[in-house]
Amino acid sequence: MKVTGTPRVCGRGPTYSNRHVRARTSAARAAIVCALIAGTLTIARSAVAAAPSIEDLSRLSIEELSAIDLQVTSVSRRPEPLSKAPAAIYVITQDDIRRAGVTSLTEALRLAPNLEVAQLNASTYTVSARGFNRFEAANKLQVLIDGRTVYNPLHAGVFWDVANVMVEDIDRIEVISGPGGALWGTNAVNGVINVVTKGAEATRGGLASAQIGNVNRNGALRYGGALGSNGAYRVYGMTFADGHTVNANGTSLGDDWYGSQGGFRTDWKTDGNAFTVQGDVFNNPFHTGGQARGGNALARWTHTLGAASSVEVQTYYDKTERVTPGVVDAVETGDLQAQHTFATGAHKVVWGGGYRVQTDRFSNTLNGFALNKERDTTYIGNVFAQDTIALDSDLALTLGTKLEHSTFSGTEYMPEARLGWSVTDDDFLWGAVSRAVRTPSRIDRELQFPGLLLPAPSFDSEKLIAYEIGHRGRLSPRASGTLALYYHDYDDLRTTSLANGSTFPVQLQNGMEGSTYGLEAWGDYALTSWWRLSPGLNVIKKHLHLKPGQTDTSNRQAAGNDPEYQASLRSSMDLGRDVEFDIGIRAVDQLSNPSIPSYYSLDTRVGWTVTPGVELSLAGFNLLDSHHPETGPAPQAEIRRTVYVGTRWRF
Amino acid sequence: MPAAAQLSLPEAVKAAQLYKFASFVGWPDDAFPSPTTPLQVCVVGNPTVTAAVARAAEGQTVNGRSFAVRDVPASETDTCHIAYLSGMSGADRAEVVTRLSGRPVLTVTDDAHGSSRGVVNFRVLDNRVRFEIDNAAAAHNGLTVSSRLLALAVPR
Numbered sequence: 163m164k165v166t167g168t169p170r171v172c173g174r175g176p177t178y179s180n181r182h183v184r185a186r187t188s189a190a191r192a193a194i195v196c197a198l199i200a201g202t203l204t205i206a207r208s209a210v211a212a213a214p215s216i217e218d219l220s221r222l223s224i225e226e227l228s229a230i231d232l233q234v235t236s237v238s239r240r241p242e243p244l245s246k247a248p249a250a251i252y253v254i255t256q257d258d259i260r261r262a263g264v265t266s267l268t269e270a271l272r273l274a275p276n277l278e279v280a281q282l283n284a285s286t287y288t289v290s291a292r293g294f295n296r297f298e299a300a301n302k303l304q305v306l307i308d309g310r311t312v313y314n315p316l317h318a319g320v321f322w323d324v325a326n327v328m329v330e331d332i333d334r335i336e337v338i339s340g341p342g343g344a345l346w347g348t349n350a351v352n353g354v355i356n357v358v359t360k361g362a363e364a365t366r367g368g369l370a371s372a373q374i375g376n377v378n379r380n381g382a383l384r385y386g387g388a389l390g391s392n393g394a395y396r397v398y399g400m401t402f403a404d405g406h407t408v409n410a411n412g413t414s415l416g417d418d419w420y421g422s423q424g425g426f427r428t429d430w431k432t433d434g435n436a437f438t439v440q441g442d443v444f445n446n447p448f449h450t451g452g453q454a455r456g457g458n459a460l461a462r463w464t465h466t467l468g469a470a471s472s473v474e475v476q477t478y479y480d481k482t483e484r485v486t487p488g489v490v491d492a493v494e495t496g497d498l499q500a501q502h503t504f505a506t507g508a509h510k511v512v513w514g515g516g517y518r519v520q521t522d523r524f525s526n527t528l529n530g531f532a533l534n535k536e537r538d539t540t541y542i543g544n545v546f547a548q549d550t551i552a553l554d555s556d557l558a559l560t561l562g563t564k565l566e567h568s569t570f571s572g573t574e575y576m577p578e579a580r581l582g583w584s585v586t587d588d589d590f591l592w593g594a595v596s597r598a599v600r601t602p603s604r605i606d607r608e609l610q611f612p613g614l615l616l617p618a619p620s621f622d623s624e625k626l627i628a629y630e631i632g633h634r635g636r637l638s639p640r641a642s643g644t645l646a647l648y649y650h651d652y653d654d655l656r657t658t659s660l661a662n663g664s665t666f667p668v669q670l671q672n673g674m675e676g677s678t679y680g681l682e683a684w685g686d687y688a689l690t691s692w693w694r695l696s697p698g699l700n701v702i703k704k705h706l707h708l709k710p711g712q713t714d715t716s717n718r719q720a721a722g723n724d725p726e727y728q729a730s731l732r733s734s735m736d737l738g739r740d741v742e743f744d745i746g747i748r749a750v751d752q753l754s755n756p757s758i759p760s761y762y763s764l765d766t767r768v769g770w771t772v773t774p775g776v777e778l779s780l781a782g783f784n785l786l787d788s789h790h791p792e793t794g795p796a797p798q799a800e801i802r803r804t805v806y807v808g809t810r811w812r813f
Numbered sequence: 814m815p816a817a818a819q820l821s822l823p824e825a826v827k828a829a830q831l832y833k834f835a836s837f838v839g840w841p842d843d844a845f846p847s848p849t850t851p852l853q854v855c856v857v858g859n860p861t862v863t864a865a866v867a868r869a870a871e872g873q874t875v876n877g878r879s880f881a882v883r884d885v886p887a888s889e890t891d892t893c894h895i896a897y898l899s900g901m902s903g904a905d906r907a908e909v910v911t912r913l914s915g916r917p918v919l920t921v922t923d924d925a926h927g928s929s930r931g932v933v934n935f936r937v938l939d940n941r942v943r944f945e946i947d948n949a950a951a952a953h954n955g956l957t958v959s960s961r962l963l964a965l966a967v968p969r
Contacts (some may be wrong), residue, residue: 215825216820216825216828216829216869219826219828220870220873224830224834224836224962225965227833227942228941228942228965230941363938364938691873691874739836739837739962740959740961771959774960774963774966
């Protein structure tokens with residue numbers, strides 16, 4: 163549950179949000195997910211196996227071809243008919259991001275058909291997969307930026323206003339819907355988002371980027387160069403000013419916000435070793451006084467032991483705090499992870515472990531909400547292993563599990579089994595069964611308000627058993643499609659129950675259970691060599707109910723507020739040699755708890771490469787309405803129609 | 814499809830990029846006898862890649878022209894619009910690049926150095942297939958290269 167100045171469980175707080183960054187799993191996971199894309203872990207290290215067909219590659223643009231990571235041996239861009247990942251994974255590429263004209267990470271996430279992204283107000287987004295999307299309930303998505311977790315453990319969830327990246331630095335965003343506990347640990351329940359930035363070698367030279375519009379203004383500057391003879395570095399700075407949202411009458415809600423961030427990254431190689439060191443600092447002040455600020459530093463070392471074997475060690479430190487008059491909210495994390503990848507016979511194995519120390523602080527002098535202690539430190543250790551076994555030349559079974567122990571919430575185990583079958587060259591079928599958990603946060607167990615809210619020391623983890631199947635294939639020479647079906651069985655979901663059964667005070671309990679099922683589908687169709695269409699569809703049905711005898715004064719707030727369907731269609735055109743023209747339409751069904759009407763959104767961008775170093779663009783978002791609400795309690799903040807002109811200048 | 818099965822990923826990516834270069838390059842009018850003359854894409858010394866480019870370019874057109882993809886020996890590259898000097902030694906490559914200089918041919922080389930580089934030279938950097946473009950050589954050959962392709966190229 164996320165806490166604003168006043169926790170939302172018991173009433174309305176200020177419109178800004180408290181967000182924190184917690185650091186978790188290792189960047190080695192990025193390599194594992196990439197390996198999942200290739201289907202087997204060691205094949206990810208060798209460029210000589212299961213190449214995508216030339217027809218698949220010929221459907222990509224020349225920018226996309228230049229961006230294919232040869233080590234991953236997958237087309238990191240849909241269509242991926244030959245991708246052997248036994249999971250529902252969608253990859254947003256830098257090309258997608260540029261062509262859509264999005265200027266922030268959360269807006270880029272709208273491009274994934276298997277995510278729900280809703281903007282709450284000028285600074286706040288809520289993002290989830292397979293349901294549970296609501297500011298207070300979106301706690302089931304694990305999100306990492308270059309291996310550093312941005313899931314806040316104090317509040318249980320991701321605060322997107324402090325998870326910023328310079329969008330031009332993003333190489334790709336891997337969006338997995340469905341559980342990922344065996345590799346990514348606790349809280350990777352409904353999905354995992356892995357944001358991967360480019361290596362420093364790929365960002366040499368200078369780049370200046372600016373977008374100016376009626377709502378948002380952004381500027382970024384980056385410079386990269388060589389570091390010795392086998393390394394590279396980059397430094398960047400960025401600043402943004404995001405304009406206010408409005409109420410239903412179009413009157414400004416005064417929630418404009420702004421911030422700035424800077425950082426660096428260095429990569430270098432010696433014989434058989436690769437090193438990365440990177441870091442960022444940011445500061446986002448609030449109109450109402452105070453700011454959200456923080457910084458992080460990360461170092462990673464990969465050592466190649468042999469043809470299919472390597473060791474990777476990563477460590478990072480992250481501190482994020484939110485200070486407002488009367489409330490201080492801070493999380494500080496130190497993390498160390500290691501993993502070993504190797505192959506033997508028909509087995510490709512990755513195993514490893516990690517240790518994390520996290521200190522959080524919550525101090526509130528505004529009102530009576532408090533935790534047991536203002537400051538607390540938790541120690542978390544984990545071990546994991548995953549084995550991909552080639553049962554046959556076309557059939558691979560992946561078994562994995564992670565065991566995690568926290569001094570705060572105890573021990574959790576997250577096993578999974580996945581099967582992948584290349585039925586033909588053009589069809590891939592996969593199935594999976596997995597278990598995932600969302601661990602209790604300090605706020606879940608300790609938040610209290612005398613007379614109103616009792617602490618809940620025995621609040622337990624929320625649990626999921628997921629059953630999934632999927633198909634990925636080439637439907638025709640010009641078309642490919644991906645389909646995933648899932649059935650999720652949930653237990654011990656959070657309720658705000660009447661502690662004595664019928665009267666106040668209330669207490670957080672695990673009083674809800676049930677199931678959800680749904681479908682995620684997307685495809686790609688090359689009408690001509692210069693015009694591509696990409697549809698997407700996301701349908702969910704939820705059957706979550708209270709356990710017998712349970713009450714929930716929050717009216718099943720933890721179940722989220724989700725549209726039964728989302729549909730999208732993107733058109734990408736190359737006009738002549740230097741012009742790109744993209745249009746996207748999104749249709750989002752109504753929400754019911756609280757009630758928000760359905761909406762269509764039309765987004766578009768025209769980009770013109772004037773000279774090799776200069777790109778001009780004109781983009782518009784939400785063009786069909788002057789403003790519309792997407793989520794939140796009534797009266798909702800409404801998101802305005804946005805238009806901007808932009809430029810990118812390389813020097 | 815044996816040819817495709819032997820194709821490595823870097824080769825496949827280069828094959829796909831090769832015919833796409835045509836969309837970003839302009840040839841002088843006299844490089845084509847008629848408006849419907851297909852664009853000649855020639856590959857020297859690598860039949861696997863020739864087959865792959867042929868499959869990738871099948872059914873595609875650029876400015877209304879279809880593609881004609883074929884294997885040629887080095888001596889017959891003069892009539893090509895795009896000449897991919899793939900399976901050649903450095904000295905042979907330099908000789909062909911020099912001989913074709915001033916002619917409307919987009920010479921493409923693979924990880925070449927110095928004077929054996931064509932107008933376009935593939936290089937694998939940061940695990941990606943990138944390319945260098947010698948814009949002066951392109952102009953000398955009568956070719957115009959679009960800003961978008963130049964923006965994507967890496968510095969020589």
